[in-house]
Amino acid sequence: MNETACHAWHVAAGGRMVDFAGWDMPVQYSTIIDEHNAVRQAAGLFDIAHMGRIYFRGPDAAVVLDSIVTNDVISMEVGQVRYALVTNAAGGILDDVLVYRFPDFYLLVVNASNREKIVGWIEKNRDEFDVEVDDATLQQFMLAIQGPLAVEILSPHVEVDLTEIGYYSAVEMSVLGHPGLVSRTGYTGEDGFEVIVSNEQAVELWETLIADGKEQGLLPAGLGCRDTLRLEAAMPLYGHELNEQIDPYTAGLGFAVKLDAGDFIGQPAVAAAKEKKDRRKRVGLELEGRRIAREGAELILRDATIGEVTSGTFSPTLQKSIAMGYIDQEQSAVGTVLEVDIRGKRALATVVPLPFYKRA
Numbered sequence: 001m002n003e004t005a006c007h008a009w010h011v012a013a014g015g016r017m018v019d020f021a022g023w024d025m026p027v028q029y030s031t032i033i034d035e036h037n038a039v040r041q042a043a044g045l046f047d048i049a050h051m052g053r054i055y056f057r058g059p060d061a062a063v064v065l066d067s068i069v070t071n072d073v074i075s076m077e078v079g080q081v082r083y084a085l086v087t088n089a090a091g092g093i094l095d096d097v098l099v100y101r102f103p104d105f106y107l108l109v110v111n112a113s114n115r116e117k118i119v120g121w122i123e124k125n126r127d128e129f130d131v132e133v134d135d136a137t138l139q140q141f142m143l144a145i146q147g148p149l150a151v152e153i154l155s156p157h158v159e160v161d162l163t164e165i166g167y168y169s170a171v172e173m174s175v176l177g178h179p180g181l182v183s184r185t186g187y188t189g190e191d192g193f194e195v196i197v198s199n200e201q202a203v204e205l206w207e208t209l210i211a212d213g214k215e216q217g218l219l220p221a222g223l224g225c226r227d228t229l230r231l232e233a234a235m236p237l238y239g240h241e242l243n244e245q246i247d248p249y250t251a252g253l254g255f256a257v258k259l260d261a262g263d264f265i266g267q268p269a270v271a272a273a274k275e276k277k278d279r280r281k282r283v284g285l286e287l288e289g290r291r292i293a294r295e296g297a298e299l300i301l302r303d304a305t306i307g308e309v310t311s312g313t314f315s316p317t318l319q320k321s322i323a324m325g326y327i328d329q330e331q332s333a334v335g336t337v338l339e340v341d342i343r344g345k346r347a348l349a350t351v352v353p354l355p356f357y358k359r360a
Helices: 007-012 032-041 061-068 112-125 150-157 199-213 223-232 267-275
Strands: 016-020 023-028 044-047 052-057 081-087 093-101 106-110 132-135 140-146 170-175 178-183 192-198 219-221 280-287 298-301 304-315 320-328 337-342 345-352
Touching (some): 007 023, 023 223, 032 044, 032 219, 044 199, 052 061, 052 112, 061 106, 061 112, 106 112, 112 132, 140 150, 140 199, 150 192, 150 199, 192 199, 223 304, 223 320, 280 304, 280 337
Parallel strands (some): 044 219
Antiparallel strands (some): 052 132, 093 106, 140 192, 170 178, 280 320, 280 345, 298 304, 298 337, 337 345
16 A cells, blocks of 8 residues: 555554545544644644645646636636646546645646546646656655644744634745745635645645644544535545436536536536536435434435435534435435434434525
């Protein structure tokens, strides 16, 4: 398995390690609930170096990206970050990604489970464009510091005033005196930053933030609470809410599609999906009691199966059992009461607005 530059630290700190997309990653250090609450109330530090980082340089960098992703890359200003999707010719989602524009290059951050697939997709579709594509995932380290105190904890270690960086913006800057990239992005529903440095600087940065954030309540956080946090914030996860059979509009991600911007792969199919009246819809569900609806659980209305659960958990913040899933459009109205089949026994669930949690 691949290991991040902080792998030895995770093991020494008692992290429970699991295989995640071919990477040996910490799922938790203490408890998922403690780490989850630290992010909501103070800050959490995540090793996300397993995420793919693909750089595009050259005169046609923006053109190539515009042909691959659903959002508008050409119009991006320096320092902007945009959420986008990579779709196949049939309009299905190959991955959900972030596109960053810097003065001299573009950066595409992709999911760890899809990195090799997306690198191959880029190579297949780059044609004769004048662009240099570099997958730097194994040469770099990436962390996320998330939570209401993230600005306070990270600020002493960077050269730029972090309060001046807007949401979904990124800056090249010195981090602990070394070159780095810092973006105001995240996957938790909280304020925070994602930082990219070289592998050689990884442990120093990680240990510095752990030490400096301890008094403020920062905890190292694993993949377990990353999942509960993103679910509360209704952020889709590839392999659960997203896959190659689901189009962007069914997934509720139409905001990441600019049909009139560029001729991206799958554009005609995605445009057709937008007009479909009978497509399913991604919805939020609040369950009665504390039982958890897992992926694949059937959603039932008047004894007819109308959909299935894609993700579910007991929300540490809301103290409720919540889930996301896909159901038939005509049964998707907020307030609709359904049943969920949980291991052969049914539980009541109500369709509720997304996200479940939104920071103040």
